[in-house]
Amino acid sequence: MRVIVGMSGGVDSAVTAYLLKMKGYEVIGVTLRIVNGENEVSRCCEIDDARQVCETLGIPYYVHNCSSKFAACVIDPFIQAYSEGRTPNPCVNCNRLIKWDELMRSAEVLQADYIATGHYAKIEQLPNGRYTVKNAASAQKDQSYMLCRLSQEQLAKTLMPLGDLTKDEVRKIAEVAGLHVATKAESQDICFVPDGDYAAFIEERTGKIFPEGDFVDTEGKVLGQHKGIINYTVGQRKGLGVAAGIPIFVMEIDAEQNKVVLTNEDGMYALGCILKNVNYMGMEKPEENVEFDAWVKVRYHHKAIPAKVQREGMQLFVVFSEPVKAVAPGQTGVLYDENGCVLAGGEIDR
Secondary structure, eight states, X not given: OEEEEEOOSSHHHHHXXXXXXXXXXXXXXXXXXXXXXXXXXXXXXXXXXXXXXXXXXXXXXXXXXXXXXXXXXXXXXXXXHHHTTOOOOHHHHHIIIIIIHHHHHHHHHTTXXXXXXXXXXXXXXXXXXXXXXXXXXXXXXXXXXXXXXXXXXXXXXXXXXXXXXXXXXXXXXXXXXXXXXXXXXXXXXXXXXXXXXXXXXXXXXXXXXXXXXXXXXXXXXXXXXXXXXXXOOTTOOTTOOOOOSSOEEEEXXXXXXXXXXXXXXXXXXEEEEEEEEEEESSSOOOOBTOOEEEEEESSTTOOOEEEXXXXXXXXXXXXXXXXXXXXXXXXXXXXXXXXXXXXXXXXXXX
């Protein structure tokens, strides 16, 4: 069986390729070149690492350029969301629209049976026949949240060998296998904004300056001046520059009025949220106005909590079992079953 492994240049994809080769698969490494411009130097270093890993393993290696598609499907929507006062999660869309779509395209060209990635998650086929992503054995590294938009076709053709391993175990495997990336540090930031300065990236990319405006409280009282809405996200506390005598947080970003609404910690809790652009994974689209139970995460590092959910039209209305802090429009809400399998995921509308 032939498998295409998405090679990022890191230890996780390297060990994925190694494990699959040890299991008897015919492995081919493919790196997606997704970023041009200022970040090209770091990306070339990753390509060099991926190529060296493939040479060590004795497997073919290819680089597939999809930077134009990445800009259109990931970077441009990211900028648009921030410009509208929303907090996007570009990695979720990138996984489906770029990584999986392009790796499957490579698999078709190279006549491979599967694609594989170094994500910490598991793929299961449920009794209802649908494929889903399940929590990894290592809760600390679990990446199921980021994979919630994958399609049934993509899941059916995907292998994830790291789902039962910890990061330390992966590094030990790499060391024993003689892979030079065994101790390579993890990348923490969004790949196209490696320094984490989203505002500077957006202004440089668009050539647009986002003007200053008012910080206001929930009653509209002006508390100070903000530096442009793209500098803020819901839940932010640091760097506001407003002396209130108590801890204050960004509660809402009103792009139309160019205002940033601040509140105390009590005002940061929500009783529920509405999801749009929903992808149904482990479940079929539910009947309208029929309530069902699920566990929900509203951000990557959020601990899943019980919730009541029902569909109204194209949206899912989610009511939390307890108030949740800093629910940000634009982020992703993911529903799980009691076994840690993804049921559905969508964008938080409000």
